[in-house]
Amino acid sequence: MRVEVAGQNAFIVYFAEQASAAVSAQIQAAADNVLAGMGDAIVDLVPSYASLLVIFDLDRSDPFAVRQQLHKALASVDAADLGAGELVTLPVYYSLESGPELELIAERGGISVDDVIAIHQQQEYRVYAIGFAPGFAYLGEVDERIAAPRLATPRQKVPRGAVAIADRQTAVYPAVSPGGWNLIGLCPTRMFDPLSNPSMPVKVGDRIRFSAIDRDEFLAQGGEL
């Protein structure tokens, strides 16, 4: 672990060169320790792929004290518990109707569309980071056979709930937005709802599984086509 200055009231902790489930679990544990040990002095935390940004309150603490407390909080982060993080299952209506890039991905991988759908569901993903837009969770890593580069021309309008792949990451679009990821299905679960509590079904460090549903089930769960 390496602690660097990020700004006047922020340090960034680097945990590894690459993201992995183990690193993600370690970052979660560190974030919990930092909040428990320095609660009032912390303004905000940003966990990401292999780092944790710690923003502190200059009127309640100072860089000297925070650096010291940070090292203390990090020292007690144990070997990562891979089982950590809640398991969340997200339903997906996979189809040519809801996943315009299914055929493209199948063609690239030399597999069938059914294979793409099966491979996407067969593993657990880890929430590596949340950003880009409210509720946008970056999940890693997809099987190499269904990895796909971003579209050369991004779409002006990706529908809410679109399940997508870019390189070896997958995500569910929390709201209608422009986007360049490959769309393979639609998820009826709201990924970000400011009026619900919690406003997101997942958080960084959680484990995610996708599970296929049919068109009727998708509509019954509030999905829109």
Add this chain to the structure above:
Amino acid sequence: MSGFTVKQPGLLSLLHDRGRYGAHKLGLTTGGPLDFVAFDWANRLLGNDANATALEVGFGGLSLQAHIDTSFVITGATAPCKLNGEPIEQWCSHNISQGDQLEIGFATSGTRVYLAVGGGFDIAPSFGSTSTVVREKIGGQNGDKLQAGDHLPCTARPLQQHCYLPAPERPDYAREATLRVVTGYQQAAFSPVQQWRFFNSEYSLTDRCDRMGFRLEGENVHSDMVGMLSEGICLGAIQIPADGQPIVLMNDRQTIGGYPKIGSVIALDTARLGQMSAGASVRFESISIEQAHNIHCLARARFLRTMPQPC
């Protein structure tokens, strides 16, 4: 219906408190006034809570009608301000009565005008803050900038004694500034020559400057980084993408990003930058996190020591 009605919304008028903290884990940014110094003075001159909701009027052009007897103050960028057609002073509290028209013209020095009312505007917080972030559709009223016909609720708080901030204490919104930078993040990936170049060149503001980030142009600066993982971005972070032209990330920045950063501009100076517009020029000065802490404490002490003067 007590409060104000929006007659003309202006170009970019946004309701803000001091910002949204603790919601980065959901991907929500901070928001808050670009120039917190002018914002803080607006609330202080009215005796408001430091986090009371006020309006950031980007570039001016706002016109309101009062449906209440209360007090207000206008700080920040210099703009012609009128109450029922009569010019009024900025950085000075005033009373306003039911039926009165308040106009803020276009800014002539600086870009963000702040309008606070006694007790603050009465807006329901979202994720702990009233700050409007249009990109996220969060905060303010319906997550949007002001529109003609909007109602801005507040309670009656006329003042008996008005106060002003003496002119020498008011910020100077010159079109040149030196921005202090706490070096850090990927600083080590910028060679000494590249760092020297960055800290010894003048950059000008392009027309692509908004509440997310200010894009500058000038000497190219390059890092040795070849691809990096996205990581958390703090206020003022200076991101330098492959084209070598720096971007200073501001209040509405995305919470994570994957471009190399040489350090972060301190908040007092992002506030200064937030008042500048295309064509203005800046230089950067490297300071340590300890120096930045001293600067923060001195500025804070000075703010608390400076007393508003009775009119």
